Amino acid sequence: MTSSAPTSFPKRKLGVTPAGSFDGPLEADLHSTQELEQLLAELGLYKSKEETARQEEVLRKLDKIVKEWVKELAIQRGQVNTNVGLFTFGSYHLGVMLMNLGLTSILYVLDQIVPSDLDISQNSVLSGVDEVNLRSLSECRVADQILDLVPNIENFRTTLRCVKHWAKRRGVCVNWYWPNPVMLCSIHEDRELGFPVWNARFNREDRTHIMPIITPAYPCRNSTVHVSATTLEVMKEQFQIGNEVCQEIEMKQADWADLFEPLGDPPSDETAVSC
Structure with missing residues (x-):
């Protein structure tokens, strides 16, 4: 899926399976x-230049605030070499964030002098961190790794916008033999970090997972660990329906708008459960 591409692609192998x-x-x-x-744009799934500039300004202000805050704390504690990094993740980092949604970011406070452009893709940044900080850092590292493992980032973003909107509309092309894991790259272990x-x-415990989709950055984890057998069946049914609609689109028997037909009435933002 691409709006502009050469007649053939460079034969660079990405992931664990051949193209x-x-x-x-x-x-x-x-x-x-x-x-x-064009349809995605009409649906408001692309940010305007004004919205992009606004979000960037918010991040600049947040970065300034946290640096001043950490500096004050460091002085109170008698520390002089503390540094802080602000990293984004999620839809914003992947470049598919919708308008009027909250930014997702983490702070990485360091007790020693480090470069301001710290590369958190290196496993060495995980040395000495606890499980809570590991999960936070992994969010950013996974987003970086995903962008590094796709052959064309803009095509990936178009596809991701499409899939995210389709999933939202359907309440959730190909057959997959679960619980075989979906992986973007091979799983690597680091015995030193452990x-x-x-x-x-x-x-x-990993063998009990119903629908393993493995994150690409170390330490590789199952991002869908809470999926149940019932949830998987619902998603598989919607995948099949989506695949059939895409085939009809390819044969000019349907339009892209048909792919985003909602499953039913959209769920309310507030749901009450009474027993």
Whole structure:
């Protein structure tokens, strides 16, 4: 899926499986993608330049506030070499954040002098961190790794916008034999750091996971650990319906708008459960 691409793609292997094809898109593919992008824009799934500038300004102000705050705390505690880093993650970091949604970010406070452009993709930043901080850092590291593992970031963002909106509308193309894990890259262990990673061959608890989708950054974890058998069946049904609609779109028997038909009445923001 791309709006502009060469006739063939560079044969760079990404992930754990080979590419299905290195052939470039046909004119019909390009036209279909343009139609999808136009629909996504009409649905308000792209930020305006003004909204982007506003969010960047918010992050700049937040960065200034936390640096001043950490500096004051460091002086009170007699520390002079403390530094702080502000990192984003989630939809904002992936470049698909919608308008009027909250920014997601973490603070990384360091007790020693480090470069201001600290590369948190290196496993060494995990040395000495506890489980709580590990989960926070992993959010940013996973987002970075995902962007590094896709061959075309803009095409990925278009696809992600499409899938996120489709999932929201349907309440949640291909067959997958669960519980085989979905992985973007091979799982690596770091014996020096020693954090547990997902491994169904050796970890009994990991073998009970219904729908393992493994995060690419160390330590690799199952991002869908709470999915139940019932939830998986609902998602598989919607995947099949979505695949059928996409096939109809390719055969000019449906439009992209048909893919986003809601499952039913949208759920209320406030849900009450009475017993």
